[in-house]
Amino acid sequence: MTGHDDWLTGGDRRAAAVDRIERVALALFLEHGIDSVTAEDIAAAAGCSRATLYRHxxxxxxxxxxxxxxxxxxxxxxxxxxxxxxxxxxxxVEAILAAVAALRADPVLHQWLTRHRSPGTDGLLASAPELGHLATTLTRIAPDDAAAGWIVRVVLSLLTWPLPDAAAERALVERFVGPALRPR
Structure with a gap:
């Protein structure tokens, strides 16, 4: 033994590795921003190799x-x-406004999505199929990758460039987003 515990011993090794790596990555992303954190940084902080990180x-x-x-x-x-x-x-409309309100109320996600933004991160988030699926599910629009990505971008835009109040944001979303996503 080298003097420190092997955190991958016993139990479900894959689940333990994924959980630890994701928790460490979130903490590093919050502290330094997504674009500033490398795979090497995450692996070192998680106490694993890059190979373990990529494998899991x-x-x-x-x-x-x-x-x-x-x-x-x-x-x-x-x-x-x-x-x-x-x-x-x-x-x-209501799902988009509820998403903005819920993200603003969540201290971790709000900090992450407003403080550590970059064009690369925004593009990654807007094109993530998982977030697009969530957008489609929450709004209950027909599956449409372009519309789902647009919904994610609308939410990110309102988080980054909020209007003076909730009423102004509602008016904007009702006028410009609502008609585009209304069932036909």
């Missing part, structure tokens, strides 16, 4: 998406509950 979580972009989805789990449930009974024609 894939490449950096897969890890970013996994960490966002992990952090968003509770937020998604709150959004879904907020719009559960909303009629189909109003659902896209």
């Amino acid at each position: 979580v894939g490449g950096r972009s897969q890890l970013v998406r996994a960490v966002v989805l992990r952090a968003a789990g509770g937020v998604v449930a709150r959004i879904d509950k907020a719009v559960d009974k909303v009629p189909a024609q109003r659902r896209p």
Whole structure:
């Protein structure tokens, strides 16, 4: 023994590795920003090799998406509950506004999505199929990758460039987003 515990002994090694790597990645992303953290940084902080990181979580972009989805789990449930009974024609608008409110209320995601933004990170998030699927599910629009990516971009835009108040944001989303996503 080298003087420190092997955190991958016993139990489900894969689950333990994924959990630890994702938790460490989230902490590093929050502290330094997504673009500033390398796979080497994450592996070192998690106490594993880069090979272990890639074997269990894939490449950096897969890890970013996994960490966002992990952090968003509770937020998604709150959004879904907020719009559960909303009629189909109003659902896209209400889901987008509920997403913005829920993300602002979540200290981890709000900090992450507003403080550590870059064009590369925004592009990665907007094109992540997992986030697009969440957008499609929450708004209940027909599966459409372009529309799903656009919904993610609308939410990110409102987080980054908020309007003066909730009423102004609602008016903007109702006027420009609602008609584009209304069931035909």
